[in-house]
Amino acid sequence: MTAQNFAPALARVLVHEGGYANHPQDPGGATMKGVTQRVYDAYRTRRNLTKRSVASIEEADLQAIYRRQYWDAVKGDKLPAGVDYVAMDGAVHSGPSQSAKWLQRALGNVKVDDVIGEARLAAVEAHPDHDQLIALMIGRRLAFLEALRTWPVFGRGWASRVAQVKQIGQAWATGSIGPQPAFFLGGNAKATIDQAKPLPAKGPADATTGAGVTSGTLGGVIEAARQQLDPLAASSTVIGYVVTALVVTGVLLTAGGYAYRWYAARRAARRADALDLPEGVAA
Structure with missing residues (x-):
């Protein structure tokens, strides 16, 4: 499949994520190159290492976290070109579980959970148009972002980011390269389900x-x-x-x-x- 796409996918995600950030309205809190302090603390704790600021994260740790926490979580090695990158970027931005749901909804599955298993992988591989599949994934992602309380603060950056992710993903799906990634102010703020607007009260x-x-x-x-x-x-x-x-x-x-x-x-x-x-x- 596309195991070799991890490095180029990560390179593009890192551009979208930028460097150190700690916006007061970003639910991710202190974040360095897309890795939050919470994720970095957990990573070091599992390895019996003392905690330290995520601003000091080393390249080897960064690569390991992205590989296991995001790429492997969305089965990047088993997804077609383009779909793998779009799924990984969504996982970094909103969590692997949410990215898995966008893929499942794009496939038209009735049951939605947070797992990309063999049945879903087979459905992706059998899909006749991965370019369209990516467009549907991005459509689901944008609708999710618009339903968050933090959309008024970060919406412009998020919209610009996902638009470019769509362009790059669709280019990869058709054997092209796509545009060079760019950093969009606010586009690196985490967009998670806990920031959802409440459902209208009756x-x-x-x-x-x-x-x-x-x-x-x-x-x-x-x-x-x-x-x-x-x-x-x-x-x-x-x-x-x-x-x-x-x-x-x-x-x-x-x-x-x-x-x-x-x-x-x-x-x-x-x-x-x-x-x-x-x-x-x-x-």
Whole structure:
């Protein structure tokens, strides 16, 4: 397959990652050439070495971490040219599990987990158009990035990075070289699932629909007021108007509540899909 692609893939990833970074809104924290302090600490601990700043990481350690933590994790040696690089860059940026999901979704698999096993490798190899497969992977990745809270801060850099990753990956898939990689400011900030925007809440809608009438929330308060004033409506024109207004308000709130619930459910479903969350999360 493409075991020889590790070195050129790593070279391009390192350009995207740049040098030392420690942006206060980057969930990766202190990072050197794409390796976070947490990953470097774990690497040294497993080898009974004392912890030290990731800024001092040596080339041999860098190569070992990238090979095992990212390239091997996405089965880089067994993936076709182009797909291997795109999967590795995604793994470095958002974690191997997330990169595996983008590949699986691009293949059209119904079940999505965090493993690239033999069945998935066979599906990739059998895919008739690796150029298209890469485009679908990048599409899934971009949708994921847009669903993160940190998109307003790093979105421009992320979008530029993934656009270039797509160009390089597709070039490799067709036997070409592709453009020289470039560093994009903010594009090296980690983009992980823990930064996901929360799914839209349907609680406000429940307060004005059936759930609200019996729970003491806004819908229930309006209904209780209407019931108290209704017996007095016949003896007072003003009270009659008030009762009518309460009825209309209640109808509007209920209708609005159902409309918002439908809207929130659709938004939640789209966001859950972008984040590759388990089925049923957005129900």
